[in-house]
Amino acid sequence: MIEYAEQEYSDEEVYSLLAPEVGEWFRRKYGTFTPPQKYAVKEIHDGKNTLISSPTGSGKTLSAFLAAISELLTLAKKGKLEDKIYVL
Incomplete structure (x- = not known):
């Protein structure tokens, strides 16, 4: 089933x-999120399979990696990061 993102989240x-x-790193480096990131980061954070279609250089790849890196860091700080593959 295909669903289209309808909510653009604020920075x-x-x-x-x-x-x-x-x-903090993102704020220092980029300041604000791009529209694709505002639609996608929460969906990815929530574990939803997400396909982002937008122009080159609009932040698609970073949308996915922000959620993944953030989750990995959170697991590591809690001592719950296991020695296994989390992201492909």
Whole structure:
């Protein structure tokens, strides 16, 4: 089943999903999220299979990696990061 993202989240809503270290790095490096990131990061964070279609350079890859890196960092800080593959 295909669903289309209908809600664009605010920068602060997206920042609230990220581990503080990831959010701080992103804020220093980029400042604000691109529209594809505002639609996708929460969906990816929530574990939904997500396909992003937008122009080259719009932040698609970073959308996926922000959620993944943030989750890995959170698991590591809790001592729950196992020696296994988490992201392909």
